[in-house]
């Protein structure tokens with residue numbers, strides 16, 4: 133079992149330099165969903181996601197020797213150019229929790245600036261991109277200060293582990309194309325502690341797949357993901373759900389390997405509706421979909437039935453629709469998207485996205 137606690141990662145305080153590290157990291161969209169957790173951010177079932185491209189966070193981390201010894205973590209945090217105390221408090225808590233893994237965080241003063249390419253709390257998993265960007269900055273910082281983590285596989289595995297501690301789904305964002313998280317019997321190297329790359333196991337059609345994000349509502353979600361995960365503990369359907377997720381994962385991976393879009397779409401849509409069904413069967417029950425989410429789902433299914441085009445939807449823990457389709461039908465579906473779906477979006481807002489190459493050091 134991996135244990136990243138490392139008391140040796142302490143700086144010689146007479147020789148601490150200043151520096152700046154920046155990463156851009158994407159959001160991801162789960163196909164088999166992670167919903168329900170235990171322990172320290174450990175998943176109740178394995179999940180797989182496609183890594184996005186357009187929807188990302190840029191994080192700029194400057195560090196210098198810490199002067200204010202009265203505080204545990206010395207941080208100034210700016211979100212989209214403005215000081216943001218609420219986010220700063222969350223990050224201080226996160227960094228403080230990492231002090232056995234990265235003891236040097238208590239020896240430095242940090243200025244962290246972060247910006248998203250998409251609206252915050254729009255149901256796009258901002259925590260996935262922001263926590264992975266921050267984790268990547270911290271691993272690069274360790275590497276720069278101590279000469280560790282030179283091997284890319286080792287670097288990403290640790291970045292994925294640290295991302296997971298910030299937000300479970302974030303651990304899948306550190307890989308190009310696709311990431312798989314959660315121990316699954318027949319999948320080599322799979323782990324609950326970090327995600328593994330999955331790009332080599334999928335048909336090339338998925339590497340240029342589209343995921344247009346149709347913003348049904350930009351409002352803050354009524355129930356956070358954190359609260360949603362917690363409600364799974366009392367959900368009567370929890371045990372069969374975790375079993376189902378394992379079975380679906382295996383069927384989905386086989387379809388993704390062969391490029392079987394019909395099976396891929398069928399499982400992906402069922403997963404999205406299952407996620408929302410679990411919310412509707414929680415106690416208290418809640419509904420995050422909006423009337424326009426359902427209208428879009430009906431229109432997508434009707435268009436698919438009428439034309440035979442392999443265009444499918446999925447949902448995150450929010451009302452927005454992710455529209456999934458292969459690049460080779462882009463010209464056949466773009467008018468449908470513009471005339472039938474975009475008018476149902478809040479202020480006509482859609483973020484056209486695609487499967488991407490993963491994080492980028494800036």
Ligand code: PMV
Nearest residue numbers: 162165166299300301357449
């Ligand atoms: O990473 P969290 O705790 O925000 O949970 C996200 C869960 C879903 O986005 C709904 C599903 C998933 O696997 O990403």
